[in-house]
Amino acid sequence: MGVAKLNRYYRELMGHNLFSFRVKYKESDIWIGMDKKIPGLPILIYEYLVDLRKSIEEYVDEEFLGVLKPLKIKCDEPEIVKDMILCSQKAGVGPMAAVAGAFSKFVGRFILNTFSPQKLFVENGGDLYVFSTTDTSVGIVSNTINLKIELPAGEYGIATSSRYIGHSKNFGKTDTTTVVTHDATLSDAYATAISNNIKNVYDAKRILKKEFQEIQDIVVIIDGYVVIKGIHRVRGW
Secondary structure, three states: OOOOOOOOHHHHHOOOOOEEEEEEEOOEEEEEEEOOOOOOHHHHHHHHHHHHHHHHHOOOOHHHHHOOOOOOOOOOOOHHHHHHHHHHHHHOOOHHHHHHHHHHHHHHHHHHHHHOOOEEEEEEOOEEEEEEOOOEEEEEEOOOOEEEEEEOOEEEEEEEEOOOOOOOOOOOOOOEEEEEEOOHHHHHHHHHHHHHOOOOHHHHHHHOOOOOOOOOEEEEEEOOEEEEEEOOOEEEO
16 A cells, blocks of 8 residues: 555544444554453453464465465464465465455454444554444545445455555555445455456446445545445445
């Protein structure tokens, strides 16, 4: 993406009426919002995050970090690495394209399975794990247009890739490309893959005519236009 340091200004708009906190370790900077206040939870999540990071760092090599195409499963990978590989295979990108979503998903599932909140958001680099027992909405913040996606109760992964916002590699020219699936790792991989291939609004319209298994919504903002394909309501914010 376009800048070396990600300005997480959008977090000022998140988490109203929720217990929220931030956990940082090395490059990982994760925001968590939920309907329960759990004593000691930030420390527990920090320790879990450290373990996740170590499991990746101890396994990956330079090829894994730099490859832009899918890799094959070797069967000895840590669970988070295996998840990144499998999801990147579906999207046709390198596994590191899914790393931010994978962290959101694994932290989110850990909290959900341990504490059973009714509403939970885990955000990492703009990629979200969402669980809610009631209807909820998620914002899309770009340099030009802000939108919201209305979601019914359920579990979702919402990932956004951009040429101009953030620090990850992106070869397209969209202000934002947002993908909604049931899985944050998968959404992250697909958001990167789709965004990489969009240079103008005509590319966006052409690509969104395709069928993508497991994708519920795609929202592209480019050159002042919004191109949408999906099952959920998208509205201005």
